[in-house]
Amino acid sequence: MVSARRHPICSDEGIRSQLKQGFQGISRGLGRSYGDSALAAAVLDLTGLDCIRSFDHRRGIIHCYAGISLQELLSVIVPSGWFLPVTPGTRFVTLGGAVASDVHGKNHHLDGCISAFVEQLEIMTANGDVLVCSQTEHSDLFHASCGGMGLTGVIVSICLRLRAVRSCYIEQTTLRAENLQVAFELFAENQGASYSVAWLDCLARGDNLGRSVVMLGEHADSGGLKMQYKAQFAMPLDMPTGLLNSSVVRNFNRLYYRHAVNGQEKEVYFVPFFYPLDRLAHWNRLYGKQGFLQYQFVVPEDAAFVVMTEVLSRISAAQLGSFLCVLKATGPGNANYLSFPLQGMSLALDFSFTLSLLPLLNELDAIVVDHGGRIYLAKDARMSAAIFRRAYPKWQIFSQVRENYGAAGVFCSAQSNRLGLDG
Amino acid sequence: MSNVLIIGATSAIAIAFARQCASRKDRLFLVARNATRLQMLVDDLQARGAVAIASQLLDVSRLDRHVEVLSAAVKFLKILDVVLIAHGSLPDQQVCETNPSALQQALQINGNATINLLALVANRLQSQHCGALLVISSVAGDRGRASNYVYGAAKAAVSTFASGLRNRLYRDNVRVITVKPGFVDTPMTVSFDKGLLWAQPETIARGMQRAIDRRRNVVYLPAFWRWIMWLIRAVPESIFKRLSL
């Protein structure tokens, strides 16, 4: 358990006064990063800095303070015919957190990360100045901060270009892939689909290795823009450890695959399409008290099939069942120093935590990095500094920019410490 | 579309309420003491669809300015359909026990200032023969406890005053709604450890809207606090005085 001093922030003056008093720590939004990137001895809680500054309905440009949640943002933009240009798999994150992780979504293969739609950021640097940065202005700070895990300064506000939609429904097509080869082929064939993702059964073996259900989506034209408000279910307490053991997971995954109807097309509301897990609050409790670890990596296209096959075989052999396993084709990388995606394939897994998991993940790290891939910082809780440096070769530029803007020694987290970014 | 006046508009609970109003395209008049945060909120509500917004700065402990601020609100909104009085501050109980000026200040903000505003707004609503007047009191006003009876006493005065107003204004078609939140996760309570009983400001704001729509008199938010407080009130004083709650 890490206990931290939490400073609630409601205005940029509030951040400045913390910095004047010698704040050392990290900004925090809704705390949905899976690892230790928002943990530090002191945290600036930005969820109260959640006002919208302006919303241009005509052009689809919204300027918000960093603490607004994607959920709140959606409730404002969808009724007027706009949508997030990029969204991660949960809407319970803040916009500032999304930019600091440079999140990607099911449309990464076409549209890239969220930073591609950021017109400008306002960042408060360590000395309390607010700098406006973009692809053209203070671009070094921009490229360091998008994906920079809050280590360059405090993202105060974000000006975001939205995507026009005519409906809050998605035309979803479901395809079954009996193994990894077929899944890869389906991604390749459907490169033009606006959204694509696959749920993969990582306990399937042999000829069925990589068996998955591929889901494609397009914004529908009909159905209207009226939002539905459904109550969340909540896991009231931690489930017993081992509830999600490999046989439960195996059966769930098997059923999920069987249940999927190949070629089925239907219109679904955007929430279950983009945020299937948001319906169950505190779903992490399913894993019991010892919790779980997320692991997401991406590998370049040419190595993707070999690496995925290897990784899946090892997981399957180790019987460390992953309940959620998400495969996605990713598009080209961007100019940000620590952004995750690169052209290839990405796989996200989560594992019930056991000590035997750590050596396995270390092995996977090595395979991924040897093939030119990397591990996602927003989900990482355990990668070593050595692996990090190989996976993110621009880390030195990143460190230099942090230095130049006075961020080193002020903005740091348990993660930056572990990754050797704090000297 | 309603005309809504909110006092203490930058309180977390009031912000959540104001956002609901904005998305329904209400007209709003906001009163708060911090100029920067008030302007941030005005921009936010405009972006969310509020049709017209005006605002005024006020430190509520300046009772002498209440009339002037209320006139400005009436001038802008014309009719007051909904008035919410939300400001408050949680004093340090222990400091209040030994420091009379801290005690006076806590009673001034949470008690006197609120009551003075209630009195002025009530007269205005009475003259227009309509309107809903919501005041945020607290479960803390239902019974005095060693850990925060100063705040509790001020809130008790507010609840009692509101009950009297409700009785007086009933025939004038003016509804007075006493809102008694339990534990709410807001800047006021940042230093507390949060557990199962804690609610989000948005939940309280939805409850307040429901109370208006359903013409309620006294609402506990979330509703289960009614039963908790019923129990707490039921404990005889001879036992209660021994407890540490």
Ligand SMILES: NC(=O)c1ccc[n+]([C@@H]2O[C@H](COP(=O)([O-])OP(=O)(O)OC[C@H]3O[C@@H](n4cnc5c(N)ncnc54)[C@H](OP(=O)(O)O)[C@@H]3O)[C@@H](O)[C@H]2O)c1
């Ligand atoms: N949080 C709870 O658990 C809880 C429980 C029961 C009842 N309540 C009541 O709910 C109401 C709203 O509080 P909250 O929880 O939303 O906390 P909050 O966000 O801290 O709001 C309190 C507000 O009162 C304002 N205020 C304090 N003194 C003032 C003054 N002299 N003049 C003008 N404004 C003043 C503050 O202004 P600044 O923003 O400028 O500081 C702040 O906006 C309060 O009446 C509180 O007593 C809260």
